[in-house]
Amino acid sequence: KTLNPKQVQYMRMDLPDPRNGEYLLAVFHLIPSGELNIMQAAAEVAAESSTGTNFAVKTETPFSRVMNALVYKVDIEKNLVWIAYPWRLFDRNGNVQNIMTYIAGNALGMKEIKALKLLDIWFPPSMLEQYDGPSYTLDDMRTYLNVHDRPILGTIIKPKMGLTSSEYAEVCYDFWVGGGDFVKNDEPQADQDFCPYDKMVKYVKMAMDKAVKETGKKKVHSFNVSSADFDTMIERCEMIREAGFEPGSYAFLIDGITAGWMAVQTLRRRYPDVFLHFHRAGHGGFTRPENPIGFSVLVLSKFARLAGASGIHTGTAGVGKMAGSPEEDVTAARNILKVEGKGHFFTQNWGRIPPQDDDAIKMVEMDDAHHVVLEDDSWRGLKKCCPIISGGLNPTLLEPFIDVMGGIDFITTMGAGCHAHPRGTRAGAMALVQACEAYKNKIDIADYAKDHRELAEAIEFFSKKKKK
Numbered sequence: 001k002t003l004n005p006k007q008v009q010y011m012r013m014d015l016p017d018p019r020n021g022e023y024l025l026a027v028f029h030l031i032p033s034g035e036l037n038i039m040q041a042a043a044e045v046a047a048e049s050s051t052g053t054n055f056a057v058k059t060e061t062p063f064s065r066v067m068n069a070l071v072y073k074v075d076i077e078k079n080l081v082w083i084a085y086p087w088r089l090f091d092r093n094g095n096v097q098n099i100m101t102y103i104a105g106n107a108l109g110m111k112e113i114k115a116l117k118l119l120d121i122w123f124p125p126s127m128l129e130q131y132d133g134p135s136y137t138l139d140d141m142r143t144y145l146n147v148h149d150r151p152i153l154g155t156i157i158k159p160k161m162g163l164t165s166s167e168y169a170e171v172c173y174d175f176w177v178g179g180g181d182f183v184k185n186d187e188p189q190a191d192q193d194f195c196p197y198d199k200m201v202k203y204v205k206m207a208m209d210k211a212v213k214e215t216g217k218k219k220v221h222s223f224n225v226s227s228a229d230f231d232t233m234i235e236r237c238e239m240i241r242e243a244g245f246e247p248g249s250y251a252f253l254i255d256g257i258t259a260g261w262m263a264v265q266t267l268r269r270r271y272p273d274v275f276l277h278f279h280r281a282g283h284g285g286f287t288r289p290e291n292p293i294g295f296s297v298l299v300l301s302k303f304a305r306l307a308g309a310s311g312i313h314t315g316t317a318g319v320g321k322m323a324g325s326p327e328e329d330v331t332a333a334r335n336i337l338k339v340e341g342k343g344h345f346f347t348q349n350w351g352r353i354p355p356q357d358d359d360a361i362k363m364v365e366m367d368d369a370h371h372v373v374l375e376d377d378s379w380r381g382l383k384k385c386c387p388i389i390s391g392g393l394n395p396t397l398l399e400p401f402i403d404v405m406g407g408i409d410f411i412t413t414m415g416a417g418c419h420a421h422p423r424g425t426r427a428g429a430m431a432l433v434q435a436c437e438a439y440k441n442k443i444d445i446a447d448y449a450k451d452h453r454e455l456a457e458a459i460e461f462f463s464k465k466k467k468k
Ligand code: RUB
Pocket: 156, 158, 186, 187, 280, 281, 313, 314, 315, 316, 321, 322, 388, 389, 390, 391, 392, 393, 413, 414, 415, 416, 417
């Protein structure tokens, strides 16, 4: 079957140089439904996700055709389709929402497809010029906390909801005095009648002050500012800023999928001095491998870096309770951390200016502390976005995760992993710190637990649960 004249307009198998800087590139897994073959379905996807619709329209102009997305490669055996999107299509204001509306928009609902999953994307350097990228990074948080040689150790307060403001703050305090660095609101935390937002903020401040005084260490709290509307979100941010927290000691959490990209980018632009924590509730609806329609964790994570999140959840690579694989989660985590990341199909360099020659942008893999470092200050690009690792982890799983990840540049937040400890949150935090010390000293946790009671209890408790 041949392509119809409209479909031909969205197909350029001889596109000479898709990486010439004019195009955003995308790879989809595509299975057509009904009558169409993969070439025809690919052209329909390119049309619907750029300038077109189901019929060629009489209102097209020569220039509008220049803006057509172009299918430039197809792997029929693997059902893979490469599409080049002229990036002049996109809002000039560095707008991630606008890109998603095109390339992961209407096309996902088309009748012509049985499967359509956006697996990887590539942004040309010229396009990166228009996007903010992260401002306050993990490195800034490390400087604030004075923690350089291990992951940032965090928790999510549990129960997820139902504690009063003061009960909530007490659990924060217990975690911090147990030795933890970072506490995050669980993502549904808002202004519930039994836990009013203003009181929660006020009591967290008191708890943090007390813990900092007693431990002599800095602490961080990530507040969920996701809200019904813009004004309420900003009110919450301002309330936190006015509560007397030291800069660096608070982060803003936004549930980026339910609240939307506009909320993420608003926070990035209004508060470049604050760690912006992207939680991704609902992502499974798009990202799970068994779901044929949507986009990958890698794509979501790359967009989060583009939008300027300081950190995004990237999954536990199968080590924790959520579905995920090393291939997907670790690829995503490395892509958002590094100056240059190898994706499933594309190698993304996050520099904003195209290299003049291969040596123009020097990439340094990782230094001894596993930080990504830039050899040359003149490098201009999107800063690193930090993987946040959460979901069913506990102290016994810290080292296995570091091994899978191949580095320590991440924040981990363990909910049940701390609060389910047989002697409560403080002991749970101590067990987490001890597990981390064992890792740093290259001692097996079972050995280290011989003279570290909290870790011994955690091992006993969590391994029993695992056997069940
Ligand atoms: C984890 C938790 C997180 C999700 C996020 O609690 O509350 O919101 O697990 O998952 P716990 P992801 O540590 O008790 O499981 O990071 O995969 O998006």
